[in-house]
Amino acid sequence: MAVHLAPPDPAQLFPVRGLELGVAMAGVKKAGRKDLLLIRLAPGAVVAGVFTRNRFCAAPVVLAKRRLARSVRALVVNTGNANAGTGADGLKRAARVCEDVARHLACAADQVLPFSTGVIMEPLPVERIAAALPQAVADLRPDNWISAAEAIMTTDTVPKAASRKVTLSTGEATITGIAKGAGMIRPDMATMLGFVATNAKLARSELRRLTKQVADRSFNAITVDGDTSTNDAFICLATGQGPVARAKNDLTILRAAITHVAQHLAQAIVRDGEGATKFVTVRVERGRSAAECRKVAYAIAHSPLVKTAFFASDPNLGRILAAIGNAGVPGLEAAKVDLYLDEVLVARGGARFPGYREEQGVAAMRKAEFTVRTVLNRGKAAATVWTCDLSFDYVRINAEYRT
């Protein structure tokens, strides 16, 4: 099950000048499927990233983080093996893949960022990757985004890609991105990767700030089950071959466009969530800070009781209110909280709204997409989180996964 939008249209995935993509079949885990992606950057590109905070982070994450500040010339991504929980040997293998890439592209090994996704605690088959690299190099071209999106899929049921053009004062900027992940929920298929590139030229420090801001409103605002994988990474690439983004207004436009692409990709992961039958927007308004709004939103989005109620289209107000009460927000007054399902006011001042009829709640929740909106009535901040329901299929998929 899944709650998909229309699949990405390859013709609408715009090339980003200064960036080429090539894919190959390396047979990392299985033969006969694309599992290797090479991204080549022209000199002058800057790169920023946000990575998993899991203490068991994977070997490629350690290397990629360390090399971000370098003049990056290539990214290499394999699926089928996460190279996580592999210790010192894993680091050596990740470094070895980068050396092979560097040899092909005539750059230094530490100008190559490695990424891996797939099963954990298995040694990365570096020879197979090395053998397939020439194929990926030969495939390098700017209009290869859809193929790249397919090459990074693991348990994803659809490729995830999005693109956009915006006009800055200095010219037209292109933003194109891809992502993979079926719900952020498989630390054994270590999980979420997102890459968004633009041709705009901006300072590394600016890209760094922007990447963090975008992540907070996209990949860091989705949850399927609250688990964070050992390999999660969101990377922004700016090739600098297009318009300069320096003026405040240009940066604002660019950030909005990158956020739009990243949100589309992040939401596509939730829509492809394991067992998902509902795509739910959890919005929390009028809190004292964005942080407390996020806390409440995550308390709702993570509660197994709320998520099974989503699955059952059951407007179980008690579960939602109890989740809000459990969010750990100091001084939160239950008697001030209003709750909406889409536009239906279901609870006011912490108790059932007298005019609310259960049929209205059921009607809202029967839809494949709806919004749970909580109004805390104690400040001016807001936050949004996207999530899905908890279904029989979630248990089935995760219980049967390795059998």
Add this chain to the structure above:
Amino acid sequence: MAVHLAPPDPAQLFPVRGLELGVAMAGVKKAGRKDLLLIRLAPGAVVAGVFTRNRFCAAPVVLAKRRLARSVRALVVNTGNANAGTGADGLKRAARVCEDVARHLACAADQVLPFSTGVIMEPLPVERIAAALPQAVADLRPDNWISAAEAIMTTDTVPKAASRKVTLSTGEATITGIAKGAGMIRPDMATMLGFVATNAKLARSELRRLTKQVADRSFNAITVDGDTSTNDAFICLATGQGPVARAKNDLTILRAAITHVAQHLAQAIVRDGEGATKFVTVRVERGRSAAECRKVAYAIAHSPLVKTAFFASDPNLGRILAAIGNAGVPGLEAAKVDLYLDEVLVARGGARFPGYREEQGVAAMRKAEFTVRTVLNRGKAAATVWTCDLSFDYVRINAEYRT
């Protein structure tokens, strides 16, 4: 499904001098079942409690907390209706029940503590409770514990009771307790109640400290799905009609015995967890503090991925290690972490132990009860949490509950 021990033997539930229990059928939600419990205390008893921290706490919780410091003479517990999410009217109704009890027992209304459990956001039917009180009063007797345990059941499939005698330097102390809850997981059947009584005589301040300590090792150390109900309460009663507990050694013995009874009751809730097919002890050792050990234990016990792996008897090390890595313990070094399934060493230094074979892990996890033991190797503290698995039936029960 459930992972029960043998049912409590009524003959082994020892009366506690100075305390009588009476039950009645009030028809709060359904006719023809025990749903009202009255506990009468002789003068001189002291009471302490630990309550839900949910901001949407129920009306009876508000009143009971406020009255703990009084000279308590009675507790009144109804099932079928939680009197939660009911605002000012709920407080009035809870107070009204206490007034009725006070009239029957010739004490003041604020010497009565109210407790409710059942559906939330419905008005408490105070008239039905008032009408049934004489029946409960007539039933008051010291050897009524099993009937009391039955009277507080809601979705529980078995009554939960435990008892114990210990010898203090001043005489023999009796400890008997009852609890209800099918997994702490139903904020709409607001959920966990525990009452443990002793005939020992101890200072109110001492009982307060002891109650907190016991709660941390029993009711606050279990989790089915991380949700905390609006009505959760754990109450310790000391009638003072038996041996004085003042010497340090006596207090230690008494605390151990009360902890034993409370752990038995708390574990009985997990064993009766919705859909539970496994009873899992999550032990974390050699942390820097008990708090960080608990954090890691809860990260394991709350992870839906780990819990579905328990259900599947799948020794999925990646999921457990990733949950540990997500616990948010600053400075935790993955490379130092060892992991055991029962006595089987499965991971050492954060990676799969070379001598480990998967059949060993499967054999450990196939059992209805097993221990996941994590050794952090960075300190001397430890903590234990008890939990169950996440099964198809959990989703079924919670998705179908109101339909």
